[in-house]
Amino acid sequence: MKKVTTVCPYCGAGCKMNLIVDNGKIIRAEAANGVTNQGELCLKGYYGWDFLNDTKLLTPRLTQPMVRRQKGGKFEAVSWDEAIRYTAQRLKEIKQKHGPRSIMTTGSSRGTGNETNYIMQKFARAVIGTNNVDCCARVCHGPSVAGLQATLGNGAMSNSIGDIENSKCLLVIGYNCADSHPIVARRVIKAKEKGAQIIVCDPRRIETARIADQHLQIKNGCNMALVNAFAHVLIEENLYDHDYVAKYTEGFAEYRKNVADYSPEAVEEQTGVSAQQIRQAMRTYAAAPSATIMWGMGVTQFGQAVDVVKGLAGLALLTGNLGRANVGVGPVRGQNNVQGACDMGVLPNEFPGYQSVTDPKIRAKFADAWGIDVNQMDAEVGLRITEIPHLAIEGKVKAYYIMGEDPLQTEADLGLVRKGFEALEFVVVQDIFMTKTAEQADVILPATSWGEHGGVFTCADRGFQRFEKAIEPKYNVKRDWDIISLLATEMGYPMHYQDNQEIWDELRSLCPLFYGATYEKMGELGHVQWPCTTLESPGTQYLYADNHFDTPTGKGQLFAAPWRAPAEVPDGDYPLVLCTVREVGHYSCRSMTGNCAALQTLADEPGFVQMNPVDAQALGIRDQQLVWVASRRGKVISRANYNERINAGAVYMTYQWWIGACNELTQDNLDPISKTPETKYCAVKVGQIADQ
Ligand code: SF4
Numbered sequence: 001m002k003k004v005t006t007v008c009p010y011c012g013a014g015c016k017m018n019l020i021v022d023n024g025k026i027i028r029a030e031a032a033n034g035v036t037n038q039g040e041l042c043l044k045g046y047y048g049w050d051f052l053n054d055t056k057l058l059t060p061r062l063t064q065p066m067v068r069r070q071k072g073g074k075f076e077a078v079s080w081d082e083a084i085r086y087t088a089q090r091l092k093e094i095k096q097k098h099g100p101r102s103i104m105t106t107g108s109s110r111g112t113g114n115e116t117n118y119i120m121q122k123f124a125r126a127v128i129g130t131n132n133v134d135c136c137a138r139v140c141h142g143p144s145v146a147g148l149q150a151t152l153g154n155g156a157m158s159n160s161i162g163d164i165e166n167s168k169c170l171l172v173i174g175y176n177c178a179d180s181h182p183i184v185a186r187r188v189i190k191a192k193e194k195g196a197q198i199i200v201c202d203p204r205r206i207e208t209a210r211i212a213d214q215h216l217q218i219k220n221g222c223n224m225a226l227v228n229a230f231a232h233v234l235i236e237e238n239l240y241d242h243d244y245v246a247k248y249t250e251g252f253a254e255y256r257k258n259v260a261d262y263s264p265e266a267v268e269e270q271t272g273v274s275a276q277q278i279r280q281a282m283r284t285y286a287a288a289p290s291a292t293i294m295w296g297m298g299v300t301q302f303g304q305a306v307d308v309v310k311g312l313a314g315l316a317l318l319t320g321n322l323g324r325a326n327v328g329v330g331p332v333r334g335q336n337n338v339q340g341a342c343d344m345g346v347l348p349n350e351f352p353g354y355q356s357v358t359d360p361k362i363r364a365k366f367a368d369a370w371g372i373d374v375n376q377m378d379a380e381v382g383l384r385i386t387e388i389p390h391l392a393i394e395g396k397v398k399a400y401y402i403m404g405e406d407p408l409q410t411e412a413d414l415g416l417v418r419k420g421f422e423a424l425e426f427v428v429v430q431d432i433f434m435t436k437t438a439e440q441a442d443v444i445l446p447a448t449s450w451g452e453h454g455g456v457f458t459c460a461d462r463g464f465q466r467f468e469k470a471i472e473p474k475y476n477v478k479r480d481w482d483i484i485s486l487l488a489t490e491m492g493y494p495m496h497y498q499d500n501q502e503i504w505d506e507l508r509s510l511c512p513l514f515y516g517a518t519y520e521k522m523g524e525l526g527h528v529q530w531p532c533t534t535l536e537s538p539g540t541q542y543l544y545a546d547n548h549f550d551t552p553t554g555k556g557q558l559f560a561a562p563w564r565a566p567a568e569v570p571d572g573d574y575p576l577v578l579c580t581v582r583e584v585g586h587y588s589c590r591s592m593t594g595n596c597a598a599l600q601t602l603a604d605e606p607g608f609v610q611m612n613p614v615d616a617q618a619l620g621i622r623d624q625q626l627v628w629v630a631s632r633r634g635k636v637i638s639r640a641n642y643n644e645r646i647n648a649g650a651v652y653m654t655y656q657w658w659i660g661a662c663n664e665l666t667q668d669n670l671d672p673i674s675k676t677p678e679t680k681y682c683a684v685k686v687g688q689i690a691d692q
Helices: 045-049 080-098 112-129 142-151 161-166 182-193 207-211 223-236 242-248 253-261 264-270 275-287 305-319 339-342 360-370 385-393 414-423 480-490 500-510 613-618
Strands: 003-007 015-023 026-030 104-108 169-173 197-201 215-218 291-295 328-331 399-403 428-432 443-446 455-458 463-467 576-581 608-611 626-630 635-640 652-653 682-688
Touching: 003 463, 015 182, 026 045, 080 399, 080 428, 080 443, 080 480, 104 112, 112 182, 112 339, 112 360, 112 455, 112 480, 112 500, 142 305, 142 328, 161 182, 161 291, 169 182, 169 275, 182 197, 182 207, 197 207, 215 275, 223 253, 223 264, 223 275, 223 305, 242 305, 264 275, 264 652, 275 305, 291 305, 291 360, 305 328, 360 500, 385 414, 455 500, 608 613, 613 635
Parallel strands: 104 399, 169 197, 169 291, 197 215, 291 328, 399 428, 428 443, 576 652, 608 635
Antiparallel strands: 003 015, 015 026, 455 463, 576 682, 608 652, 626 635, 626 682
């Protein structure tokens, strides 16, 4: 038996764990004493590994390269040589005929690691010649990145996961940590035990609301109005830090004007939160010696998400809750390596290390390092994954190379996404399971899984952590970056790396923010938070020390926008709001957790639609009854789940079920800046399926 130290492949909490391997098979997982998890794991950490033993519960593992030479034809098993030759040939033809910007690529925020994401964006930029590379951050915390970059200069969590328990006030908005990041939720409980005030803003009485001192049960879709009212109270009641605002921020006069109309009394009816509660929340937040704001998808998956993130940063700036330990702004990133995918430049506007693609000096630096003519590089910002369905239908995107993502399950308005896929000429899927997207591919490139390779992940608090290979792959699969390198070489750009560290050292040399994060420093249980700019630096626990912000002027930017209504509001035909949520036992498209026996027993297809009993009974719907849920875009089967913790007038569904996929119903109203869809709000109706 051997014990291999790795990092959990699910959420961004970054829990360190040991896989116990016997005779080439993983037999159990144990918690390791990592910096973020301190010897604890949630159930996904303990039971989320046995897909590696090929349990075949949900979908089969991809075991060999396959090609489908005609649309609608059958997959044909081919050799790796043939798969690489065919894929390279098709991509070259499309590039020649339609130009490099007709090809879209994705990185992956899951088990594949930072090295692979670096190689994928290098492939897009150096081999294809496009900035069309993106990842699922687009559909989750894209607005956090954009909003925080604009206000504070850096798109990541300003604080650390370990800091949370030492904060004296936690303002938790649109974030159900008990389901999304159970080990982060432990820190919230510890903060409470240490005497912190907990303020929760959420339409549901989520687990955190149960232990909260104040629960502001906001109506769905009103975040901007509430955040503006918070700012209004801080200013009107003179609770803000005048000295801090004067020294370290810009834009106060305009900001004050923009929130003037948002008195708590003015937004009471709209938000469903009493003026007294709004005032009390801000009195508590402003009085705390240290205060932290935490948020999740309940902030970011709206058509006005970037504005709300800017507003939340404004609250921290008004009260001086930045630039020291135990305070800050914490967008808690969802997937285990979504922070890393962004760090590695799997973004259409930034090279690795958050260096702009529109800066000629930066382009020249990367062109020089990669040995290509700078004129071959795309000087414009590339496409976002949420734009692809529309652009494919318009004929502007012809090929899509998708690595470790499942847009045909996870993106909003699946009917639209399917039309986009039908219009594409060539789809390559590089993955570990036959996902819904893989089923539509022209070429399948089977990759090794987490557990079968090593690398570096970045957890939600900017912490780089190494994970190790535990077992040998059983099938005819290759490491992700080996596959991409073979394709690059076949397309005329030789790419040869010996190992992960060679890739890591190349990217470190090009990214000042990461330069000091060496493999050695990350060690076995190491957790090196960027910025880590020198070999001597231990990394950075919190951003903006000395209250210097990474904005062009060095000052925090105060910003407030008027509230905008969601794009589709309930009416007589579709009287309920649908909001998509997470559940603790499964993750994302479920391709991994759905193939783990212990997790598979936790819930069953077709998933649930959570309903307030008042709404359900008005429709004559019993608890656990099969129902249909319909929006203007689709109709799915689900199972009614009475839930008194949710607000009347809204229903909640998780998005991973194949039958009852709630993204058949959601809409792609995109935030104008981040292009993130409004999957937290659309209008639906629910009805009984004939008595069973
Ligand atoms: Fe894995 Fe997240 Fe659970 Fe930790 S909290 S064990 S990282 S899923």
